[in-house]
Amino acid sequence: MPNRDQVAEKLIVKMADHAVGDKNTLLATLGLGSCIGIALYDRFAKVGGLVHIMLPENPGGKKIVKYADTGIPYLIEEMEAIGAKKRRLSAKIVGGAGMFKSESGDSVMKIGARNIVAVKETLKDLGIKILGSDVGKDYGRSMYFYVNDGRVEIKSFSKDLITL
Template sequence: MPSSDLVAEKMVVKMADHAIGDENTVLATLGLGSCIGIALYDKFSKVGGLVHIMLPENPGGKKTVKYADTGIPFLIEEMEAAGAKKRRLSAKIVGGAGMFKSESGDSVMKIGERNIEAVKEVLKNEGIKVIGSDVGKDYGRSMYFYPDDGRVEVKSFSRDLITI
């Protein structure tokens, strides 16, 4: 937590958006269903970044942070510009739920599952290790990322708070 004489600035990352923060910031994204929040962290520079992706692959449109394959590299570049080093980044991922069910109970379109696979693949290709996750299942989540120490709190309706 930030020292008692400092109040952390809370930055809310909306769907298909991103933010960069430092030890005086809390980065939050609310209402993750099939979308995924990716928190990247450089523990030495205390630079953190959060991106809220919606889909696995960019079909060539402008909004790069909406997609795993372009949003994660974009966030890395922004973090490096803020003083982070790519080789020191670690990741925590939240979301990717199977929110759209058919009558048989199967996940329709499997967007959450596809997002999880894409995010993990992009991070692997970027050489960034996933050190914590709360993904899948069938319920939404909100995540709060604290760049002062790298922790991520995950809140879900009718579920206990978890810290990853």
């Protein structure tokens, strides 16, 4: 399996942004807290996409990739433009932590939990199966998506490396 030094193109996906690539691409997003990184993959075409969503639902704003309900469908369109087929897509999701705690220890606003629900519902509505996830809990993560084989590596401070 190639490591991050063996890919031709490395794309960093910032908050409320997305990127697509082919088998020569590593897509990464850093610092996922309550946000969720959604990696979509067409293993036959070797086409992948990654979107870093911040909130569950778009209230009508123009930055559609910021939201689960509009960002995921937009990512699919971008992937189809470079050869992916929606019917072949699978997903891996990372993030959705409860980062903002009250004095009692409860998650305030529950943005991470709401994001998890919205992402899962959107993927289900689109007929896309989730093959792996590392969501919830109370810590941030970074994710690295190797499009050549669909592997997602998750790194967190003082946690073991997770591979989905």
